[in-house]
Amino acid sequence: MPVEAPYGLRKIEAKLLDEGFGALTTTPNHLKDYIREADVLCLHTMDPFGWGPSSSTFTKVLKTGKPFVARYFERLLDRKEVVRAKERGLKIIVGGPGAWQFRYDTEFLERHDIDSVMIGEGDLAVIDLARRALDGEELPQFYDVKKEDIPTVEEIPEIKNPSINGLIEVGRGCVRHCKFCEVAKRPLRWYPLEKIEKEMKVNARRGNAKNVILHAEDVPLYGSKNTIPAREKVLDLMKLAKRYNDDVAWSHASIAAVAADPKLIEECSEVILDEKQSWWGAEVGIETGSPRLMKETMAGKAHPFDIEEWPEIVKTGMGIANDNNLVPACTLIVGLPGEEEDDVIKTIELVEDLKDYKSLIVPLFFVPLGQLTKEDWFEAEEVTELQRELLIMCLKHGLRWSRAFVDDYYEEGMRGKLLSFPMKYFIRAIKRRAKKEGFI
Structure with missing residues (x-):
């Protein structure tokens, strides 16, 4: 099991444990060790399709194609152990900050046999959805947390891991x-x-x-x-x-x-x-x-x-x-x-x-x-000359201060200097690319 996990997932884990469910958090690489015993698989996602502001901006500007986070998420759903578990009746519930993105691609949910997507603060609502999944009920494709199900401070669980x-x-x-x-x-x-x-x-x-x-x-x-x-x-x-x-x-x-x-x-x-x-x-x-x-x-x-x-x-x-x-x-x-x-x-x-x-x-x-x-x-093709000027100014600002950030972050002793070397090399590579493209 992982030493650390996303905070939101730890909150859901804590609530399930508090309510007596057998909940366990693991990583994609260790999923095969536990999925055979699971009835429900809950997935946490920050940016399943790479449509969040950061991912979408940099992939559009750099023209790198489908973001890694999107490829990785789909690869997780296509794992043999997940496909086999679905064939025997496993339910898949997805949540997390990126859950909103599935509204724009419901075919993805059908293609990968995802049972339900929870959108909103799930600290309380996850219990209802988990019980329905374990009881074999058909789950709603989208489970929008209602206003009355938003937890008070007292109802929000404390993380256990x-x-x-x-x-x-x-x-x-x-x-x-x-x-x-x-x-x-x-x-x-x-x-x-x-x-x-x-x-x-x-x-x-x-x-x-x-x-x-x-x-x-x-x-x-x-x-x-x-x-x-x-x-x-x-x-x-x-x-x-x-x-x-x-x-x-x-x-x-x-x-x-x-x-x-x-x-x-x-x-x-x-x-x-x-x-x-x-x-x-x-x-x-x-x-x-x-x-x-x-x-x-x-x-x-x-x-x-x-x-x-x-x-x-x-x-x-x-x-x-x-x-x-x-x-x-x-x-x-x-x-x-x-x-x-x-x-x-x-x-x-x-x-x-x-x-x-x-x-x-x-x-x-x-x-x-x-x-x-x-x-x-907003699409990259819509960028005006003025907006392009703004993007370049921000790039120059970041490059100007980046070495100082690296020095601050890796400021301690010989180990810090060794760790800072590849970061400074990376910054120099960005500068060379920016000069080649005529940005600086």
């Missing part, structure tokens, strides 16, 4: 309600420290890693019911995380929350950074430099500030982050519905203003999610 990269959820939902985001549909819930600590203890038992990624859509808003950070609650969370881990990171943070309380970021830095950790990171959604486009698709993203000040909010927040060794991995959305030339120009101007801030800036093509599912996907 370690998660990949030490990831620990500290809350669900978001108060900003961006139209392009699936999470905006979920109610806001923050976990109490006692619940978080139980899961940190589970990860601490594995012994082979000493890091935690605190996961929420906006970690610096932990414990807050609005867009103003609850400073003491966040600091208590950081102290708890540092008690069990040498290295602490945030999965996501809004730049507005960072800008709203510079003192909080400074005090978080004082707690997190020490002789074992010199920086920490977070994914930050900038999305656009255009206040007009912000109003159309993500009006709450700038709160508690005026949305017209968005470029200045971003620059202020990035400065605060850099001053405290918080390194943002930023995303932009290219091809948002209604995007005009002036919007792209404003985004280019913002990226230019951010060139001296230590960060990654990754442009991603628009994917219709959240409240925008009826909009069209």
Whole structure:
């Protein structure tokens, strides 16, 4: 059995065990050792067809064809042991963050004899679906978790086995309600420290890693019911995380929350950074430099500030982050519905203003999610000259800072230097390819 597994899968595993089901988590390579005894196979998928923003953007730009994640997922379903198990009556249920993609290809479900796809928070709903599967009932092709089945904090189980990269959820939902985001549909819930600590203890038992990624859509808003950070609650969370881990990171943070309380970021830095950790990171959604486009698709993203000040909010927040060794991995959305030339120009101007801030800036093509599912996907063929200029600027920004990231990540001793060598070689290879293609 794996030492670590995806966090969402660990939640489902925990709930099934709590309810008395015989649940076991394994990897594709060890599936053959257990599937003969299984009645139901639950598969977790992040990006089954490679249609997520990252996969679809890079495969479209680089023209690499079908993404590896898509080929690998299909290869898993075609394994002999899976096919044989289906012939004897095994039920297959698929869930995870990428489950929405199956709505666009129901023929795939029929071709691979997938019984049901669960979409939504499955902590409670999985019990109903699992019982129906074991009772031999016909399952719905899509099992959409109803509003009344979304779990409260008390109903969300604690993981019983370690998660990949030490990831620990500290809350669900978001108060900003961006139209392009699936999470905006979920109610806001923050976990109490006692619940978080139980899961940190589970990860601490594995012994082979000493890091935690605190996961929420906006970690610096932990414990807050609005867009103003609850400073003491966040600091208590950081102290708890540092008690069990040498290295602490945030999965996501809004730049507005960072800008709203510079003192909080400074005090978080004082707690997190020490002789074992010199920086920490977070994914930050900038999305656009255009206040007009912000109003159309993500009006709450700038709160508690005026949305017209968005470029200045971003620059202020990035400065605060850099001053405290918080390194943002930023995303932009290219091809948002209604995007005009002036919007792209404003985004280019913002990226230019951010060139001296230590960060990654990754442009991603628009994917219709959240409240925008009826909009069209953005395709590489639609890229304008201005958008191409934006993509190249982001590439240059990333290449400029990439060596510094490698040096920071592999900063300790001879082992670190040896590990950093292939990464630096890879960066040089990207630069050579970019020059050959005329991008830089």
